[in-house]
Amino acid sequence: MNPTLKKIWNLAAWLLVAAVVVLAILLAGVRVVGITPYAVLSGSMEPVYPVGSMIYVKAAQPQEVEVGDPITFYLDEGLVATHRVIEVNREEQYFRTKGDANNAEDGSPVLYANLIGKPMFCVPQLGNLSHWISQPPGTYIAICCALCLLVLMFLPDVLDAADAADKKAAEKREKSE
Secondary structure (H helix, E strand, C coil): CCCCHHHHHHHHHHHHHHHHHHHHHHCCCHHHCEEEECCCCCCCCCCCCCCCCCEEEECCCHHHCCCCEEEEEEEEECCCEEEEEEEEEEECCCEECCCCCCCCCCCCEHHHHHHEEEEEECCCCHHHHHHHHHCHHHHHHHHHHHHHHHHHHHHHHHHHHHHHHHHHHHHHHHHHC
């Protein structure tokens, strides 16, 4: 393989690998440092957290939450929401919340026990990608892309080895003639 082409090929392959590593860190690796990603499924907090975004939530104690803070909490079994705190009742240990895009406050208070944490940052559209990768056919396509990337990483070396073997075979034929 031409040395210049090989350099360009390797650079492109490594850039793709770096993109995949960054994506893996954003989708799962952040959990190692105590941050949990959640996909934004509704527009109740737009424009701060657009639908399809991924928000990254750090665990927080109820005492750390103030009026005006966005919080992520359990609405009921398994259902998670992120809304802004409009009232903190320390005596009865609950928060009143409201989505930024909603006209009215939420119907029921958020008990301290249901607090998950505070969103730290948001990556637009990453929630859509995460959702797509987590279900077929997106899962199969993502696996195929990862395998293709592995093949692309090693292809120049395989081609160079094949060229070397061809040259060696040609030299052997020339000597025997």
